[in-house]
Amino acid sequence: MLRSLRFRLAIGSFLAIGLALMVLWFSVGYLFINYVGQQFKTEMNVTINIIASRLKVENGKIDIVSPPADPRFSTVSGGRYWQVWTPDGRSLRSRSLWDVELPRTGLHQEGPFDFSRAQGPDGEDILLLRSEIKISDEGIDYPVIIYAGFPLANLMEPLDQHRERSRSVMLITALVLLGAALLQARVVLQPLTRVRNQVSMVRAGQLRVMDDGVPLEVMPLVEEINLLLTERQYTIEKARSRASDLAHGLKTPLTVLAQMVQHLPSAEREAAFEQINLVRQRADRQLQAARLGVEQMQVTDMESLIGKLVKVLDPIARARELAWDVEVEQGLAIEADAADLAEAIGNILDNATKWATSVIHVRAFGDRDMAMIVIGDDGPGVRPQDRQQVLRRGEFLDADQGGSGLGLAICADIMTAYGGNLSLDQADIGGLLVTLQFPRNGGRQIPAHPI
Structure with a gap:
């Protein structure tokens, strides 16, 4: 999982989004608290200034001319409070405080807004702003202490509402950003998917080089792959040329040898001709192996190809009184060279025409990934312990049948070249069952061990 770029991008995006939302949560919360706190502090300062402006001195005593008009001050537990401590120890306070008298000293200012905390009417917590001023009369200064307060709940309620709303907004924002991050990961990795598809098309022979219409970040990778493909193409062309030269170069010596063995006794001449033909077949196979994996991939219709092969071999089958039982899925096609398929299936x-006693079954079908060709006969078959032997070049179980022993080996090479598989088993009708499996997406590759 950790090797997945999509997973890494998703995890990185999730962590970045989570960190950003945490910073945003605390930042917005701090700004909102500061804003609300400043609003209350401003209101309390206004109240203190109003109270201070309405204080007067008469006969050395301080009194208030008229209390603030806000009805909350005149209602018990009304939500706004004020109190004045005079120099002679008297306390002037709003009706809203009722029987609660705020202490002259002992209240400690705390927090960023210099509020003090105390118990108000009905035991509710209130926040107080304290101010010490001096009132002058006839040259005498009278120090007084003024408190203005409000319930703590008035501050906490908007903060709680803000947190609740912010939580919902943050959750929606997180979901949107996470969805965008997943979409971004998909979009960012899309060029790599395109590169993978084009590499698959190159392997299938549908492209020679990759398209350079990719983002700049992916361009170096595409350029390196195209350079590798160019070098590979040059190497293969060189190998093809050498194989062709070898095959053509052997023709003249083999022709001379064929003429020379004409003068040998009959038995020796037949053995010599067999060996000359074997060399010719191997030279031709070398030329074909060089061709595999280089040409542009062709799409071969299996119904047509198998029909032609059966038609070619039908005279031999009729001579041996063999019947054909052929079923080919309509529209079945394989991305492979028709000549290669004809050689593999034809062999x-x-x-089957050599070993069958009465019937040869041919089935061809496929699904999205694989195409299968199954050929069975009612001959003697091949024992399980001998099946690997018949797939080795130049080896056969019955010398009386003749041949070079290359038939099934050539088939196996062709299957390997196209990324397929050849398997041997016992048919339901008693003889040998040969199954060819071809990948439908063109899995062609260069044979690892050409003849």
Whole structure:
């Protein structure tokens, strides 16, 4: 999972989004608290200034001319409070405080807004702003202490509402950002998917080089792959040229040898001709192996190809009184060279006509990933312990049948070249069952061990 770029991008995005939302949560919360606190502090300062402006001195005593008009001050537990401590120890306070008298001293200012905390009417917590001023009369200064307060709940209620709303907004924002992050990861990795698809098309022979219409960040990768493909193409072309030169170069010596063995006794001449033909077949196979994996991929219709092969071998089958039982899925096609498929399937059908006693079954079908060709006969078959032997080059179980022993080996090479598989088993009708499996997406590759 950790090797997945999509997973890494998603985790990185989730962490970044989570960190950003946490910073935003605390920042917005701090700003809102500061805003609300400043609003209350401003209101309390206004109240203190109003109270201070309405204080007067008469006969050395301080009294208030008229209390603030806000009805909350005149209602018990009304939500706004004020109190004045005079120099002679008297306390002037709002009706809203009722029988609660705020202490002259002992209240400690705390927090960023210099509020003090005390118990108000009905035991509710109130926040107080304290101010010490001096009132002058006839040259005498009278120090007084003024408190203005409000319930703590008035401050906490908007903060709680803000947190609740912010929580919902943050959750929605997080979901939107996470969805955008997943979409971004998909979009960012889309060029890599395109590169993968084009590499698959190159392997299938549908492209020679990759398209350079990719983002700048992916361009170096595409350029390196195209350079590798160019070098590979040059190497393969060189190998093809050498194989072709070898095959053509052997023709003249083999022709001379064929003429020379004409003068040998009959038995020796037949053995010599067999060996010369074997060399010719191997030279031709070398040329074909060089061709595999290089040409542009063709799409071969299996119904047509198998029909042609059966038609070619039908005279041999009729001579041996063999019947054909052929079923090919309509529209079945394989991305492979028709000549290669004809050689692979033809070799197996040829073997079947040699060994079958009455019937040859041919089935061709496929699904989205694989195409399968199954050929069975009612001949003697091949024992399980001998099946690997018949797949080795130049080896056969019955020398009386003749041949070079290359048939099934050539089929196996072709299957390997196209990324397929050849398997041997016992048919339900008693003989050999050969199954060819071809990938439908063009899994062609260069044979690892050409003849």
